[in-house]
Amino acid sequence: MHTSEKCDITVIGAGLLGCFVARSLREYNLSVRVLEAREDVCTGISKANTAIVYTGIDNKPGSLKSELCVRANEGFDSLCTDLGVPFSRCGSLMAVFGPKGEKALIKKYNQGVENGVRGIKLLSAEETHSMEPGLSSEVTASLFVPGTGTVNPWLLCIAAYENASDNGAEFLFNNRVIQMERVNGGFRLVTEDNEFFSRAVVNCAGLFADTVRELTEKPLVRIFRTGADYFVLDKKAEGGVSHIIFHEPEIGKKGLTLVPTTEGNILVGPSDRAASEYPDEADVNGLVQLEKQCKEVVPKLEINKKIRCFAGSRPNTVLVKPEGRRYIKTDNKIPDFSIFEEAGLFSLIGIKTPGLTCAHELSRYLSAHIADYLCCSEINPEFNPVRKPIIKTSELTLEEWKKLVQCNKAYGQIICTCGKITEGEIVGAIRRGAATVNGVKRRVGSGMGCCQGSRCTQRIAEIIARELSIEVNEVTMDGRNSYIMRGGVSCEV
Amino acid sequence: MKYDILIVGGGAAGMAAAIKSSERGASVLLAERDLELGGVLKQCIHNGFGLTYFHEDISGTEYADRFRRAIADKSIEIMTEANVVSICENRTAVIATKSGIFEVSFDFCIMATGCREKSIGSELIGGTRPAGVYTAGEAQKMINLNHYDLGDNFVILGSGNVGQVMARRLKILGKNVAAMIEQNNSLGGMTKNRQDCIEAYNIPVRLNSTVDMIYGEGHVTAVRVKHLDSGDTEIIKCDALITALGLIPDRVLAEELEINGNYLDWLYFCGNCESVHDIVDAVTIQAERLASEICDLTEDKLNA
Ligand SMILES: Cc1cc2nc3c(=O)[nH]c(=O)nc-3n(C[C@H](O)[C@H](O)[C@H](O)COP(=O)(O)OP(=O)(O)OC[C@H]3O[C@@H](n4cnc5c(N)ncnc54)[C@H](O)[C@@H]3O)c2cc1C
Numbered sequence A: 001m002h003t004s005e006k007c008d009i010t011v012i013g014a015g016l017l018g019c020f021v022a023r024s025l026r027e028y029n030l031s032v033r034v035l036e037a038r039e040d041v042c043t044g045i046s047k048a049n050t051a052i053v054y055t056g057i058d059n060k061p062g063s064l065k066s067e068l069c070v071r072a073n074e075g076f077d078s079l080c081t082d083l084g085v086p087f088s089r090c091g092s093l094m095a096v097f098g099p100k101g102e103k104a105l106i107k108k109y110n111q112g113v114e115n116g117v118r119g120i121k122l123l124s125a126e127e128t129h130s131m132e133p134g135l136s137s138e139v140t141a142s143l144f145v146p147g148t149g150t151v152n153p154w155l156l157c158i159a160a161y162e163n164a165s166d167n168g169a170e171f172l173f174n175n176r177v178i179q180m181e182r183v184n185g186g187f188r189l190v191t192e193d194n195e196f197f198s199r200a201v202v203n204c205a206g207l208f209a210d211t212v213r214e215l216t217e218k219p220l221v222r223i224f225r226t227g228a229d230y231f232v233l234d235k236k237a238e239g240g241v242s243h244i245i246f247h248e249p250e251i252g253k254k255g256l257t258l259v260p261t262t263e264g265n266i267l268v269g270p271s272d273r274a275a276s277e278y279p280d281e282a283d284v285n286g287l288v289q290l291e292k293q294c295k296e297v298v299p300k301l302e303i304n305k306k307i308r309c310f311a312g313s314r315p316n317t318v319l320v321k322p323e324g325r326r327y328i329k330t331d332n333k334i335p336d337f338s339i340f341e342e343a344g345l346f347s348l349i350g351i352k353t354p355g356l357t358c359a360h361e362l363s364r365y366l367s368a369h370i371a372d373y374l375c376c377s378e379i380n381p382e383f384n385p386v387r388k389p390i391i392k393t394s395e396l397t398l399e400e401w402k403k404l405v406q407c408n409k410a411y412g413q414i415i416c417t418c419g420k421i422t423e424g425e426i427v428g429a430i431r432r433g434a435a436t437v438n439g440v441k442r443r444v445g446s447g448m449g450c451c452q453g454s455r456c457t458q459r460i461a462e463i464i465a466r467e468l469s470i471e472v473n474e475v476t477m478d479g480r481n482s483y484i485m486r487g488g489v490s491c492e493v
Numbered sequence B: 001m002k003y004d005i006l007i008v009g010g011g012a013a014g015m016a017a018a019i020k021s022s023e024r025g026a027s028v029l030l031a032e033r034d035l036e037l038g039g040v041l042k043q044c045i046h047n048g049f050g051l052t053y054f055h056e057d058i059s060g061t062e063y064a065d066r067f068r069r070a071i072a073d074k075s076i077e078i079m080t081e082a083n084v085v086s087i088c089e090n091r092t093a094v095i096a097t098k099s100g101i102f103e104v105s106f107d108f109c110i111m112a113t114g115c116r117e118k119s120i121g122s123e124l125i126g127g128t129r130p131a132g133v134y135t136a137g138e139a140q141k142m143i144n145l146n147h148y149d150l151g152d153n154f155v156i157l158g159s160g161n162v163g164q165v166m167a168r169r170l171k172i173l174g175k176n177v178a179a180m181i182e183q184n185n186s187l188g189g190m191t192k193n194r195q196d197c198i199e200a201y202n203i204p205v206r207l208n209s210t211v212d213m214i215y216g217e218g219h220v221t222a223v224r225v226k227h228l229d230s231g232d233t234e235i236i237k238c239d240a241l242i243t244a245l246g247l248i249p250d251r252v253l254a255e256e257l258e259i260n261g262n263y264l265d266w267l268y269f270c271g272n273c274e275s276v277h278d279i280v281d282a283v284t285i286q287a288e289r290l291a292s293e294i295c296d297l298t299e300d301k302l303n304a
């Protein structure tokens, strides 16, 4: 077993929260090490969500959620400018179909006003349709929230990771924490091959944050997953929307959400259903339900132009209590963001919506607290919040592109034909940490067009193998055993 | 640089159009994004090509080779590993290559960009989206051209020509094809393929059926087949799923030039990018005819 030098703080998990926490902690003079079970960042909850930057109108006034969300939304443009991540403040319409919905609208409106959210407006059916002609003619009213936006959650997470790393946070992948104990006023953490020591631990293990906490603490809170299905439409699908649409149904609880993404696709979802066997397993019935709702809410949307179905998992938290030798659920759910603090162990358990929106603000809030706890509120003067994005040849002028190819010919070789993504961009992604075909995809958007990677997966796998000096049969689609091809020749030819 | 004709794509259609145009005296630039000319023919190592055009039964690769040899004798400018990224209204195109980004101008443009395969993402299928799912053309290329090993036990979803040819290919390689699944009540494709590839190799077929779930965490381990009339389901184990869901003419490049379904009068389509052809001979003949018509137009212009 290899022992690493002691650091101030270990962060467990490199999802949105782990990456932002590591980044915020580096604003102080604190040494930070992130241990991630998987081969890359952004493989958990942060990979599959609705990509919305909320304003705070949905949160209870006075809660930590509403405070952080309002602040996060106001600062989102500058955060994305710093991190070089595209952000679209497209605004949202909450569309309703009758009296029940209208009542909910007014409640939301009042809550928004109370939370200090600016520019929100109740709209008549007519005003709604003039803003979104594709909405069903049965929509009776809506709430317009100009501040709502959408961001690519993969890029946001990756940018936070890169910037945290540039600022000196150490990220170690393929290190799942399997054991943790308290030693000499600090912690000893064990992964398969290594052991680590630190003064404090931040547990950002997403769906497994309860299990990680219980490595040292008595059970108190447990995560119960529920599933969320989505599908994505081709950029060419007609009948789309230009605002985020939240549909409030008259019957039933869960409405439809439609998001015009920063990439120009329409994202439809999420459904709300019981958990599947695996966290990212889509459920056909959930998808069918989404299609049905689309027909009611946006009847002209070309839902037959799907290019991908996927699913995410909600980490719902419930307090548990001992009963005999087991622990059972209580009726207490945890509605607000809550940080479980236990003598140097800080656990973020069950951070659901708006966790993407608030990742940065929640991390700053927590980091200030941890710096205080470790008696080290001294600011790191070298912290640089700016991250340079990967060059996108499709966004360059012809002259700029020509010059770039003169310096590096790989930028002239198109690999992903749907997205016009070059070898240079793919190599850039790999040098910045992409270890799998999907890791490249999350960084540069390859394989996200209408052919869904059928024309570029093989070549990207070959480029990864070349760049990382591994065999192509060792390259995976998305880690674990998701190999793409097996070794050698397929028998005689 | 300025050419009479820019041809985008060097498959069967592009090569035939280039040879014919050049024979008629036009200056031609043929741009192909792959390393070599030939298009899908390169990965078609089976016979069944050339019956009409050469009056011989040859393989796709041989068919392509004959055109490659013919093209080498002509004064045609050929760019390979050259991706045409845009075609503009002012009759210019931007071509991306490793040696630079080029702008060329032309009088006519022939699109010979072939077709693309419908992806699994277009279907409403549950599951974890594991690796080990390939389109038929992708699998054909990986196996026949690059000799990769994709698995031992295959399920094929869809029953078009490409799927059927792949079923036979896998059997020849000693692989198991657990089932071919088709939503209609009969197999697609040409009769000849059905006989030579499916019946001759006893491939199990499920008609009126589809796949509605793909299993496997990481790599595919099984699919759930659903009978569309009865709703009955069956789980079939596999370590690779091949989809042959249909071909769509690839006109992405021309999309911005489309106005109400019409294109500008200097832009033409041939081969699979015009419409999906089962037989390559028909592609060649159509491409040659189109090139002749365009050359007539050029000559008219010169004589006027
Ligand atoms: C369906 C859904 C939709 C959502 N939509 C929105 C939205 O539109 N807007 C919004 O603001 N928020 C949204 N959210 C919330 C947001 O996505 C989450 O709050 C956020 O992604 C949580 O990130 P995380 O870092 O906690 O978890 P994760 O991304 O899951 O990261 C946890 C990481 O910990 C690692 N890990 C686990 N165990 C260990 C271990 N033992 N050792 C080492 N590493 C370990 C995992 O591999 C993983 O990488 C949504 C959430 C869900 C579920």
Ligand SMILES: Cc1cc2nc3c(=O)[nH]c(=O)nc-3n(C[C@H](O)[C@H](O)[C@H](O)COP(=O)(O)OP(=O)(O)OC[C@H]3O[C@@H](n4cnc5c(N)ncnc54)[C@H](O)[C@@H]3O)c2cc1C
Pocket (backbone or CB within 6 Å): B008, B009, B010, B011, B012, B013, B014, B031, B032, B033, B034, B037, B038, B039, B040, B041, B044, B047, B048, B049, B050, B060, B082, B083, B084, B085, B112, B113, B114, B115, B137, B140, B161, B162, B165, B253, B270, B271, B272, B273, B277, B278, B279, B280, B281, B283
């Ligand atoms: C599996 C299979 C089995 C077949 N079996 C038979 C058979 O038995 N008998 C028979 O006669 N026919 C058969 N065919 C049909 C025949 O092979 C095709 O119809 C024919 O080859 C299509 O030629 P094409 O030039 O139109 O398209 P393609 O061969 O697809 O050529 C298009 C070319 O354009 C290039 N390209 C596309 N976009 C760009 C761009 N932007 N810039 C530069 N280049 C670009 C591509 O790289 C490609 O090389 C079969 C086809 C397949 C796939």
